[in-house]
Structures are given as C-alpha cells and as structure tokens.
Amino acid sequence: MRYLDAEAVENIAIGAAFLGTGGGGDPYIGKMMALSAIKETGPVRLLSIEEVSDDDFFIPAAMMGAPSVLIEKFPKGDEFVRVFDKLSRYLGVENITGTYPMEAGGVNSMIPFVVAAKLGIPLLDCDGMGRAFPELQMTTFNLGGISATPMAITDEKGNIGISETIDNKWTERLARVQTVEMGASSLISIYPSTGKQLKDHGVHNIITFSEKIGEIIRSNELEEAVKLANLLELIGGYELFEGKIVDVIRRVESGFNFGEATIEGLNKDIGSEIKVFFQNENLIAEKDGQPVAMTPDLICMVDLETLMPVTTEALKYGKRVRVLALPCDQKWRTDEGIKTVGPKYFGYNLDYVPVEKLATGGHADV
Amino acid sequence: MRYLDAEAVENIAIGAAFLGTGGGGDPYIGKMMALSAIKETGPVRLLSIEEVSDDDFFIPAAMMGAPSVLIEKFPKGDEFVRVFDKLSRYLGVENITGTYPMEAGGVNSMIPFVVAAKLGIPLLDCDGMGRAFPELQMTTFNLGGISATPMAITDEKGNIGISETIDNKWTERLARVQTVEMGASSLISIYPSTGKQLKDHGVHNIITFSEKIGEIIRSNELEEAVKLANLLELIGGYELFEGKIVDVIRRVESGFNFGEATIEGLNKDIGSEIKVFFQNENLIAEKDGQPVAMTPDLICMVDLETLMPVTTEALKYGKRVRVLALPCDQKWRTDEGIKTVGPKYFGYNLDYVPVEKLATGGHADV
Numbered sequence: 001m002r003y004l005d006a007e008a009v010e011n012i013a014i015g016a017a018f019l020g021t022g023g024g025g026d027p028y029i030g031k032m033m034a035l036s037a038i039k040e041t042g043p044v045r046l047l048s049i050e051e052v053s054d055d056d057f058f059i060p061a062a063m064m065g066a067p068s069v070l071i072e073k074f075p076k077g078d079e080f081v082r083v084f085d086k087l088s089r090y091l092g093v094e095n096i097t098g099t100y101p102m103e104a105g106g107v108n109s110m111i112p113f114v115v116a117a118k119l120g121i122p123l124l125d126c127d128g129m130g131r132a133f134p135e136l137q138m139t140t141f142n143l144g145g146i147s148a149t150p151m152a153i154t155d156e157k158g159n160i161g162i163s164e165t166i167d168n169k170w171t172e173r174l175a176r177v178q179t180v181e182m183g184a185s186s187l188i189s190i191y192p193s194t195g196k197q198l199k200d201h202g203v204h205n206i207i208t209f210s211e212k213i214g215e216i217i218r219s220n221e222l223e224e225a226v227k228l229a230n231l232l233e234l235i236g237g238y239e240l241f242e243g244k245i246v247d248v249i250r251r252v253e254s255g256f257n258f259g260e261a262t263i264e265g266l267n268k269d270i271g272s273e274i275k276v277f278f279q280n281e282n283l284i285a286e287k288d289g290q291p292v293a294m295t296p297d298l299i300c301m302v303d304l305e306t307l308m309p310v311t312t313e314a315l316k317y318g319k320r321v322r323v324l325a326l327p328c329d330q331k332w333r334t335d336e337g338i339k340t341v342g343p344k345y346f347g348y349n350l351d352y353v354p355v356e357k358l359a360t361g362g363h364a365d366v
Numbered sequence: 367m368r369y370l371d372a373e374a375v376e377n378i379a380i381g382a383a384f385l386g387t388g389g390g391g392d393p394y395i396g397k398m399m400a401l402s403a404i405k406e407t408g409p410v411r412l413l414s415i416e417e418v419s420d421d422d423f424f425i426p427a428a429m430m431g432a433p434s435v436l437i438e439k440f441p442k443g444d445e446f447v448r449v450f451d452k453l454s455r456y457l458g459v460e461n462i463t464g465t466y467p468m469e470a471g472g473v474n475s476m477i478p479f480v481v482a483a484k485l486g487i488p489l490l491d492c493d494g495m496g497r498a499f500p501e502l503q504m505t506t507f508n509l510g511g512i513s514a515t516p517m518a519i520t521d522e523k524g525n526i527g528i529s530e531t532i533d534n535k536w537t538e539r540l541a542r543v544q545t546v547e548m549g550a551s552s553l554i555s556i557y558p559s560t561g562k563q564l565k566d567h568g569v570h571n572i573i574t575f576s577e578k579i580g581e582i583i584r585s586n587e588l589e590e591a592v593k594l595a596n597l598l599e600l601i602g603g604y605e606l607f608e609g610k611i612v613d614v615i616r617r618v619e620s621g622f623n624f625g626e627a628t629i630e631g632l633n634k635d636i637g638s639e640i641k642v643f644f645q646n647e648n649l650i651a652e653k654d655g656q657p658v659a660m661t662p663d664l665i666c667m668v669d670l671e672t673l674m675p676v677t678t679e680a681l682k683y684g685k686r687v688r689v690l691a692l693p694c695d696q697k698w699r700t701d702e703g704i705k706t707v708g709p710k711y712f713g714y715n716l717d718y719v720p721v722e723k724l725a726t727g728g729h730a731d732v
Contacts, residue, residue, distance in 0.1 A: 090528075159536050162456075162528040170525050177543035 003043035004123070004207075009034045009113065011214030014309065016101075016109030018213050019206070021298045022312040023257075023281035024105010024132035025067045031106075033077065034113035044113055045122040047098055049204045056097035056195035058124055059087055061115045062108045064136070064153070064175060065185030066257045067280060067313050076156050079187040080114050083160070087152035087189040090162050100124040100198070102139070102190065103132040104206055106311060111187075123207065128191060130203035130329035131298050134256055134280040136175055137168035138341045140331040141191050144201030151175060151190040155182035180255040203329045217307045227307055228322075237326030238359035240285055240292050241274040242266050242304060245319045250312075256280055261301075261315045263323065274323055276301065278312045283346050285323055293325035294348070296332035296341045297355040300324045325355045369409035370489070370573075375400045375479065377580030380675065382467075382475030384579050385572070387664045388678040389623075389647035390471010390498035391433045397472075399443065400479035410479055411488040413464055415570045422463035422561035424490055425453055427481045428474045430502070430519070430541060431551030432623045433646060433679050442522050445553040446480050449526070453518035453555040456528050466490040466564070468505070468556065469498040470572055472677060477553075489573065494557060496569035496695035497664050500622055500646040502541055503534035504707045506697040507557050510567030517541060517556040521548035546621040569695045583673045593673055594688075603692030604725040606651055606658050607640040608632050608670060611685045616678075622646055627667075627681045629689065640689055642667065644678045649712050651689055659691035660714070662698040662707045663721040666690045691721045 004012070009031055017027035038044055061080045088096050098121045099112045109127075116123040128139035136148055148171040154160040161178065165171045171190070179186040193202075216222070216231045232239065243263040250259030260277045274292070277284040282299035285292050293299045301310040304320035331337060333354070343350040370378070375397055383393035404410055427446045454462050464487045465478045475493075482489040494505035502514055514537040520526040527544065531537045537556070545552040559568075582588070582597045598605065609629040616625030626643045640658070643650040648665035651658050659665045667676040670686035697703060699720070709716040 157536075158532045159540060160530050161540065164526050166524045170523075173547050174525060174527065174544055177547045178540055181539050181543045 002046045004046050004113070005043040006035055006038065008211060009038065009110070011211045011218060012207055013106055013110055013214065014217050015210030015213030016104045017106035017309040017311060018217065018300050018302065019130070019210055019298065020103070020105035020108070020132040020309070020311065021281045021300055022278050022310070023067055023134065024103055024109070024311075025063060025107025026311055026313065027106030027309065029107055030110030034110040034117075037114040037117035041117040041120070044116040046207060047122040047124045049124070049126050049199055049202070052097070052124065052195040052199060054194065054196035054199070057093050057095070057192070058098050058100050058195070058198060059084055059096055059189050059192045060100045060102045061111050061187065061189050062102040063111060063185060064188045065179045065255045066252045067107070067311065077114065079154055079156055080111050081118050083152045083154045083187045083189045084115050084119070086154065086160055086162070087150060087192060090150055090152065091192055096121060097195070098122040098124050100202075101127045101206070103127055103129040104210055105132040106309070108132065109207070109210060124198065125207045126198050126202040126204050127206045128202060130206055131296070132281050133341055136172040136190060139191065140203055140329065141193065141197065141201050142168045143331060143334070143336055143340065144197070146191060146193060146197050146201060148190050150192065151188060153178055153186050153188050155186050176255050184252060184255050201331075203331065217302075217309075224305060231307060232324070235326040237324050238355065239322055240325050240359060241287060241323040243274065243321065245315060245317055245321060248315045248317065257312055259312065263321060266320070276323065277348070279346060280312065282312065284343060284348055284350070285325065291350055291353070292358050293355045294343045294350060294352060294358070295346060296328040296337065298326045298328060300326070325359055327355055368412045370412050370479070371409045372401055372404065374577060375404065375476070377577045377584060378573055379472055379476055379580065380583050381576030381579030382470045383472035383675040383677060384583065384666050384668065385496070385576055385664065386469070386471035386474070386498040386675070386677065387647045387666055388644050388676070389433055389500065390469055390475070390677075391429060391473025392677055392679065393472030393675065395473055396476030400476040400483075402443075403480040403483035407483040407486070410482040412573065413488040413490045415490070415492050415565055415568070418463070418490065418561040418565060420560065420562035420565070423459050423461070423558070424464050424466050424561070424564060425450055425462055425555050425558045426466045426468045427477050427553065427555050428468040429477060429551060430554045431545045431621045432618045433473070433677060443480065445520050445522055446477050447484050449518045449520045449553045449555045450481050450485070452520070452526055452528070453516060453558060456516055456518065457558055462487060463561070464488040464490050466568075467493045467572070469493055469495040470576055471498040472675070474498065475573070475576060490564065491573045492564050492568035492570050493572045494568060496572055497662070498647050499707055502538040502556060505557065506569055506695065507559065507563065507567050508534045509697060509700070509702055509706065510563070512557060512559060512563050512567060514556050516558065517554060519544055519552050519554050521552050542621050550618060550621050569697065583668075583675075590671060597673060598690070601692040603690050604721065605688055606691050606725060607653060607689040609640065609687065611681060611683055611687060614681045614683065623678055625678065629687060632686070642689065643714070645712060646678065648678065650709060650714055650716070651691065657716055657719070658724050659721045660709045660716060660718060660724070661712065662694040662703065664692045664694060666692070691725055693721055
C-alpha cells in the first residue's frame with residue numbers, strides 16, 4: 001500500500017504537465033493546490049488498478065476550459081469537492097471507492113489529489129487519456145462505450161448543474177457552452193465508472209508514469225544530456241527539434257486556447273524551423289512544412305536546459321525549448337480512436353502516421 | 367370545481383397569445399398540443415388561487431428560446447412531462463399539487479395543459495408575468511425573492527439537465543446558452559413554488575383572463591367595432607394604431623427573435639407611422655418617433671379585422687394590423703420591476719411612462 005507525499009506530488013505535477021502536451025494546466029498552480037490539501041490531511045493513498053474490484057465505483061474531478069484563464073481565476077478549492085459531492089449524491093452512490101484524474105496535466109492530475117485528501121479516499125492510478133485532450137468525448141472510456149454522464153459542473157461563484165446527454169459529444173457541447181458562460185473555465189465530475197470499466201477502458205499507471213518522468217526532469221544530479229537520454233528512453237520518445245520561439249499566435253475562443261508557435265532552430269542539422277499547432281494541447285508539429293508528429297501522439301515542449309514542461313499558455317517569444325514526441329496509448333490507434341482525436345477531427349487535412357515512422361524520416365501523405 | 371374542455375382551450379390559446387405581446391409562441395401550435403392531450407385524457411381541472419393551501423407545491427413547464435424555431439422544430443410531446451418529472455424527482459417532492467404556466471403565450475399557456483392532462487393534476491390559474499417576457503429572471507416571482515432554481519432543462523433529442531444558480535440572472539445565462547446549443551429552443555421546468563409563494567408573488571387569474579379575451583376575439587356574433595370596444599373595455603386598454611406592415615427587420619440571435627416592424631397608417635388621423643421593437647415580445651411602440659407604449663406595459667398586435675393576435679414570428683409585409691396596448695400588472699410598476707423589465711434593461715434610453723399617460727397624449731422623456 002503506497003501513500004503519495006509532498007515529494008511525490010512535486011514529481012507527478014511535473015511529469016503530468018509533460019504528458020499534458022501543453023494543456024492540462026500550469027503544474028505550479030496544480031501542485032500548490034495538492035500540496036496545500038495534503039499538508040492538512042496527510043499523504044493520499046495511491047490505488048493501483050490491480051487492487052480494484054469490478055464493482056468498485058470511482059468519480060473523477062477536473063477543470064474544463066481554457067487553461068490560460070485559470071491563472072487569473074484561481075480556484076477557491078471547495079469547487080472540486082462540491083462538484084464531486086454533487087455527482088455522487090445525484091447518483092445515489094453511498095460509498096465512492098476513490099477518485100481518479102480525467103487526463104494527465106499540471107492541474108488536472110492534481111485536482112483529484114485535493115478531492116482524495118479532503119474526502120479521505122484513495123486516488124486510482126488510471127486516467128481516461130494517457131495525455132491531455134481538449135474535449136470531453138476524447139477519452140478511452142468513450143471509445144469503450146462508457147457514458148460521460150451523469151456529469152456535474154460548477155464554477156467558483158457557486159453555480160452548479162447536472163447534465164445527462166444522449167451521447168458524449170453532446171456532453172461536450174452542453175458543458176462547453178456553460179463553461180464559456182461561467183467565464184471560460186469550470187469544474188466538472190464526469191465519467192463516473194465502475195472498477196470493471198476502468199480496468200477495461202482506462203489508461204493504467206498514468207500517475208506512476210508521470211512520477212517517473214517528474215523524477216528525471218527534477219533530478220539535480222544528472223547532466224543535461226544524460227537527463228534527456230534517460231527521459232527519451234523512459235517515454236520511448238524522440239527529440240524533434242531544439243530552438244528558440246520566434247512567434248506565438250494565440251486566441252481564447254469557445255472556451256479553448258487556440259494558437260501556433262514557431263520555433264527557429266539552434267542547430268541547423270535538425271531543420272531550420274518547426275511550427276506547433278495547438279488547441280489547449282499541442283496537436284501537430286511541422287518541421288520545414290512537413291508533419292513530424294501528430295495527434296494522438298504526444299508533442300511535448302520542454303525548456304531547453306531544465307527540461308521542465310512548457311504549457312501552451314506559457315509559450316513566449318525568445319524562450320528556448322526542445323520539442324519532444326512520444327507514441328500515444330495503443331487504445332488511440334484504432335480507427336475509432338483516430339476518428340475521435342486524429343488530425344482530421346481537429347481540421348487538419350492529414351492522414352495519421354505514427355510518430356515512430358514520422359520522427360525517423362517517414363512521410364505523412366498530405 | 368371547474369374543468370377546462372376543448373372550447374376553453376381554444377379561447378385560452380387565443381387570449382394568452384394576445385397577452386403574449388408577440389411572444390410566447392404560435393397559438394395554433396399551442397392549442398393543437400393541448401387539444402390532443404385532453405382528447406386522450408379528458409378535460410383538465412382548473413384550480414383557482416383561492417383553492418390553494420400554503421404548503422401545496424407546484425411546478426410549471428415552458429418552452430424557452432426563439433419562438434420562430436418552434437415552427438420547424440415541433441415538440442414530440444414527451445419533453446414537457448420529462449422535464450417536469452425530472453425536476454420533481456430531483457426535488458424529491460412526492461406529491462406535486464399541480465402545474466401552472468410561466469407566462470401568457472400561445473404555446474407557453476398550453477404546455478401546462480399537456481402536463482396537467484398527462485399527469486392527471488390540476489392547472490393553477492396563475493403565472494409569473496401576466497404577459498410574456500424573453501428572459502427567465504423577468505418574473506414577479508423574482509421580484510418576490512423566489513429562486514428560479516432548481517431548474518430542469520431538456521430538448522427534443524433527449525438531453526436533459528439540472529441547474530442550481532446563485533441568482534435568477536445566472537439561471538437565465540446558463541439556461542440560455544444551453545438552449546442556443548440545443549437548437550435555439552428547449553423545454554424547462556423552473557420556479558418550483560409553494561402555494562404561499564404563488565399567492566404572494568404570482569399574477570392571479572391569468573388563465574381565466576386569457577379565456578375572456580379569447581371569447582371576445584373568437585366571437586362570430588359581434589360586429590368588428592363592438593368586438594374591439596368590448597376587448598378594450600375588458601383589458602382596460604387603448605388602440606394605438608391601425609395600419610399595414612411595410613417593413614419587418616428580424617434576426618435570431620442568442621436564442622431570441624429580435625427585430626422591428628414598421629406599420630404605415632391607414633387612418634392619417636391617428637398618426638402616419640408606428641414602429642414596434644421586439645425581443646421575442648413587443649417592447650416599445652413609437653408613433654412618428656415618439657414612444658406611445660413601453661415595456662412592461664403590454665403592446666399587442668392583432669389582425670385588423672379578426673382581432674386575432676399576431677405573434678412576432680408571423681409579422682410580414684402587407685399584413686394589416688391594429689396595435690393595442692394595456693397596463694401591465696401592478697407588481698411590475700415598482701422600482702425593482704422597472705429595473706428588471708423596463709425600457710433601459712432592454713437597451714432603450716427611455717424612462718418608463720405608464721401607457722395610461724402616453725396613450726392619452728402624455729410624453730416620455732427621452
């Protein structure tokens with residue numbers, strides 16, 4: 001039986017922000033919330049998927065909306081428990097086994113810590129994406145036929161609601177318009193799930209995977225080159241580029257952060273320019289006009305020296321970054337997975353090609 | 367004890383559409399729904415406010431959104447009962463005494479008939495406006511401090527939700543964005559209320575008042591001039607204008623029908639031109655550039671000959687109409703009432719002047 005303490009929180013926040021592929025919120029804000037919660041209540045118990053019974057019952061809590069808004073609209077802290085409680089009372093489930101993160105991300109991996117700490121329940125080592133994605137139907141649960149609703153939604157002012165929808169795309173639509181009206185961010189509890197559903201359709205060990213990533217990134221003992229090599233080995237990933245951000249275009253629209261970053265190469269050998277397109281999360285990386293990684297594979301920007309993850313809202317002119325990429329969970333690489341979160345869904349006229357092929361010189365058909 | 371039969375439905379639909387001041391939906395669609403419901407189940411019992419006990423409990427059901435959409439997106443019929451049931455189950459109230467209309471209007475006075483008929487409960491002779499208004503916080507209940515929530519909302523596809531908000535303006539905001547997303551119309555159950563609350567803060571006898579108006583308008587025995595005189599006497603109202611519609615500007619935006627109609631005088635003695643501005647409901651009437659009636663007083667357009675009410679979605683070039691006006695319920699004529707539904711709330715830079723003064727030659731200060 002393992003308990004997650006402050007050191008674990010620090011590592012998980014950084015690793016989850018890395019897997020958040022630019023989205024999922026600022027890890028500094030996330031970890032401050034989680035640290036403050038476990039300071040009050042003590043460490044949070046981590047439950048591995050192997051410890052779960054089929055009829056256990058879990059409810060997550062997450063932030064929805066434009067991550068950039070969170071910086072100015074800091075949560076009060078009671079929202080997470082309020083939305084979790086609302087959904088559990090609505091469902092009439094007496095004993096909630098535990099909570100889990102909806103996605104990997106600096107904030108969205110941390111909110112379940114707050115819920116777990118405040119309610120004294122365990123945190124399950126599983127999520128519904130294995131990364132972050134901008135829309136609610138973009139989960140491996142959805143691919144497995146699990147309903148996103150009943151869903152609860154609240155804001156920091158105290159408005160609260162329940163939705164039950166005819167499909168998970170409608171959950172996204174109705175939650176999105178409420179989120180925009182609430183000020184471009186909200187808190188949600190969604191995809192209430194049994195142990196069996198999480199075993200069959202979740203992405204497992206995401207918290208411990210985040211933790212290992214965070215441990216490497218936060219290590220002070222390793223040389224830069226060794227850290228990078230260790231990180232790439234752990235994640236089975238690639239370095240696509242290193243360079244300096246020379247342009248960032250962004251806008252907040254429909255409750256999302258949209259934009260693109262242009263990065264100029266420091267090392268001419270690996271290409272002269274890369275563009276990363278995002279919608280909360282990084283979706284497409286194009287090197288000199290050719291796609292080199294695309295959703296659902298993970299495109300992660302990190303600080304050139306420290307390897308600390310750089311979220312899309314923190315992109316700015318002059319920042320020196322590395323662009324890394326790694327393969328997504330296999331659940332995403334089905335026809336249905338690619339239809340749900342592949343490049344075409346986001347409006348890019350590209351057939352999905354796995355990063356393993358692209359990053360090693362294969363070509364995408366445009 | 368009185369039961370409302372098909373003949374009563376016909377009269378109430380017309381009278382309520384008249385009091386709907388252009389909004390509240392097409393009375394033909396409304397009455398077809400109500401007639402079909404009572405054909406199945408028999409007449410609906412009408413409950414007068416005097417028969418109500420303080421701890422009785424009532425839930426209304428209504429359509430929200432742009433009335434023009436209803437014509438193309440005809441309700442299936444199960445939506446009204448679904449939304450009513452949802453709210454009553456959410457509230458955990460076992461015995462709902464009855465239902466009541468939120469506002470007077472061709473459709474919104476009829477939906478509670480369908481609910482009453484299908485559930486075998488009475489219909490209370492009371493509403494929350496004494497006319498129709500476009501937004502959810504625009505009720506005499508709101509002026510009386512009654513919460514609009516918990517509210518249930520559904521669409522014809524089967525999506526359903528509950529909202530609990532920090533105030534009634536937030537109810538409007540969150541219901542509106544969902545309504546727009548649902549296709550510019552939705553069904554809601556809102557302002558669940560006790561008998562005491564309805565006695566203290568409702569507009570009473572609105573159904574029987576609608577019925578009397580409908581009886582006059584539908585009468586085949588009276589001459590046109592006598593009908594008009596009888597109608598004006600019953601409502602304590604004024605004829606502002608008679609003329610031909612020469613221009614209609616309209617748009618559907620944010621789930622409302624916005625627009626203005628220009629009517630050219632047939633009789634030069636009563637002025638050369640009148641403009642009626644609307645947001646679902648008629649809000650301001652300006653004769654030759656001078657306001658002659660303004661919200662919250664009622665501005666009602668009727669067919670020149672038949673006196674049948676003309677809803678804003680039915681306005682069209684060449685139609686010959688009379689523009690009538692009558693005083694609103696006294697509850698609206700408080701400072702808070704005028705702040706909530708007066709001309710300034712709707713963006714017109716006019717101080718409210720009662721129609722009794724304006725229509726008899728008094729002036730509004732612009």
